[in-house]
Amino acid sequence: MSITTKFTETFGVEHPIAQGGMQWVGRAELVAAVANAGALGFITALTQPTPADLANEIARTRDLTDKPFGVNLTILPSINPPPYDEYRRVIVDSGIKIVETAGSNPAPHLPMFHDNGIKVLHKCTSVRHGVKAQSLGVDGISIDGFECAGHPGEDDVPGLVLIPAAADKIEIPMIASGGFADSRGLVAALALGADGINMGSRFMCTVESCIHQNVKEAIVAGD
Template sequence: MDARATGPTPDSVLQTRLTALLGIRHPILLGGMHHLGTSGVVAAVVNAGAMGFITARSFESLDDYRADLRRCRTLTGGLPFGVNLTMSRREDYNRLVPDWIRIAFEEGVRLFESAGSSPEALVGPIHDGGGILVHKCPSVRHAVTAQRLGVDAVALVGLEEGGHPGANQLSAFVNGAFALERLDLPLVIGGGIGSGRQIAAALALGADGVVMGSRFMVASEIAAHDALKHRIVASDEHCSTTILGSLGDTWRVLANDSARAVQRLEAQGASDHAAFGDLILSSRTRQRVYQRGEVEAGIVSLGPAGGFADAIEPAGRIVARLVADARAACDALAGRRVGLPA
């Protein structure tokens, strides 16, 4: 096997149940990213020793999806990578899920991340095909249910998560601390994590790894306009805000003019998604922000971890920096001594 894919050495402080389960060197997952989670950035993360998931829902056709899986396999030299299956609460939006799973297996993919609705319908087909399923959810209650349903690992996100953290009002580390008392499966935590020190803190807490997204928004391989990446690099920890909480559909996003327009409509009493027109449509974000670089013109999923981004650089470099900082933090913790009176 390629050295990039080998597991960590036995004495590595970053060796966890997650790295063993997925066959990776670093306990870092690049979670699904709508429209952006494609082969370029996923392969770069995988080649750096972590794990990434191509977002199936991002593609306009099954042929495009299959082609990107094949491209990722080429870019990774055959190293394992994953597929994200985001389940909608609207059943008609899930009609392609069986095809996404089938095509993934046909193209040699065995690792999956699910998010959104319950993973109950996914566990059987994925396990029957010899796959591994990591389910991402926003609350300890949902994590316990996912464990009962038979998933292989759980990713638990806090309210800081860029995107849709659900109705959860707890931070990633509070969520994680409670979950560790109730789960036996490998546990990954996410939400607001953008530094190696936080990865070390997650491991010290007892988690098996972290799931990230916002920190990688500035990766060279991300198919988004450089204007957006420069905007994120120039931002700080206050780069995000939340919208649609009044509809029970909280969404953490880049704090820009479009987000503020949505907030004004909410304050005026907008009571359903249709009231926001095309402001919240992903097609608008894809065309105007990701493709044209009009950073104020659409809603961009982003959490405060975007504030850690300080340069547009390859995803592999981001992984390397995170790992180096995490190791340094772990070493500092191990070497710390407190002098007590005799």
Template sequence: MFRTRITDLFGIEYPLIQGGMRYVSCAELVAAVANAGGLGFLSAHSFPTPEALRAEIEKTRSLTEKPFGVNLTILPKLSVKPEDSARVILDARVKCVETAGGNPASFIAAFKEAGIKVLHKCTGVRFALKAEQLGADAISMTGFEAAGHPGEDNVPNLVLIPAAVDRLRIPVVANGGFTDGRGLVAALALGADGVAMGTRFLMTRESPMPEAVKARYLAATERDTTLICSSIGDSTRVLKNTLTDQILELERRGTASHEDLMAMASSLRWVQAAERGDPDDGAYAAGIGVGLIHEIPTCRELVQKIVTESRAIVGSRLNAIVG
């Protein structure tokens, strides 16, 4: 068993977190992560109605008795308002929430009053300090390596995590580029209390991502992700494919409007492409760590491999170096 402030805070066995991912973070995946000893988060904005989110929470409970949470993305144009999703989370008495996106102030206050633990996901130390001030229980620091939205500061985790740990009192989770035991040990050495993994958990058997798309991820190297939409201040790390090449060319030329770029890069488009099993017609979020993924295990196999690797690194290699 690993014991850190994160395992104590959330009542989990290992400091391994599966962050909320649209479309991917379903009951089967989240429960599998929980049953393996980690912490999984459903993605509230994957569901078309508050009732659908409520049903997925209950389905997850039917699959695991261990802790799990819900990711609440705070953005103004979601199909279901964050306030409505928050009410479901409160009514369902979910134990923990991962907040992300916009200002979490009112949500953190409501969750804290209900005794819900809050992990706030952010891209900069200044945002983390504000979340700590607002009452967040822990911070998930998203580095430049991460899939999706890594922010506009372009600071990698090798610097970002120590910078956050030096200034925060609450636990820090390292997010971005982590796939194995080497990454977990490195994050702990940098001062983090755990790691969050998106792309790595996407590439498990319990993940609903279609096999044709998983095959594209599996073939990728560390050079096969790119940042799109940086020209409009909305940098998003995605897997390189035909569509992302087109987006980058339009950005280079400056010939596409903000609305055109957002439509091409939208989650709606990539979800529709995924449902068709098309790996080229969607901007699929992918972290740089995709280049370290060479198989598609079950969540239990993945967690146990990471734990075994971590123990071997600490117990033999590092001891041999400094002993």
């Protein structure tokens, strides 16, 4: 049984669940497994040392699934930034149609993606950033509560407060991140006004995840 929301309709997946980009973890095996299960998986672009390596990882993923999947492009400010132009070009040339951006203002990246029919899901940690991203024309928002294990921002606002506050302001598809691990969390997020959930740590414990088995067992033991 699937649940139809603005998120599933916009991004062409069966279930309102995303596997967010995770450094070192967002590789072909995991992304393809998520896609084959009907959710939205993301290859982590900067896990790949070079744009050419990203192209190879996209090709590997396509060998494992014919379902939609995307690429996460983290755009944190940096003194010596990676070659974003080259990573963007690989994403476009590889025919990817969904990109998750995170870390900074996505505006410099939107024209190239949108000109090539790519939908952009932007990760935010506050309502004001979500509203700004919406005004820039992104196609969806991933709103991160302070429970998020990735980059939770500096406002220290948990999802129970942040999700409904964002839902009051965001009109485009919005998924919620931070502390979600099962169907109860999905139902709660939908009740709070989200159109789905983004999970990271939960997917780290899967067979397809490349992290060490001892780490997986430690995560599960701490559940």
